Amino acid sequence: MKNAVVVGVVVLTVLSCAFIFKAHQDLEMERAKLVRERYVRMEAEENLQKTEGRIKSLERELADSKEKLDSIRSVLNTGSNANVDLKTELEALKQAKEELEQKVLGLEEIPGQPAENVKQ
Helix, strand or coil, rough: HHHHHHHHHHHHHHHHHHHHHHHHHEEEEHHHHHHHHHHHHHHHHHHHHHHHHHHHHHHHHHHHHHHHHHEEEEEEEHHHHHHHHHHHHHHHHHHHHHHHHHHHHHHHHHCCCCHHHHHH
């Protein structure tokens, strides 16, 4: 009977040790999973922060580009307005030139005056 009790205790001890060993392995696997999950979350957080920084940088670049585009548009509008003004002035000068040429021709055709006096 003593031998049966000793064998039973040994079997229970071996089973207990096996159970403890298996529980320890499971615990270590869960800890490893937890560490991996924390690492993945930390990486995701870092990537999120980097991405947010890039977004802010791109938004600043976009705002700067819009300002530059607006200034270019205003310069183009000013240039086109100046161009229209210059065209109008050129047309007025052409018309004034034609009128002066007509007057010169009219003065050259006045009878009784020498052509030399008119050209001076």
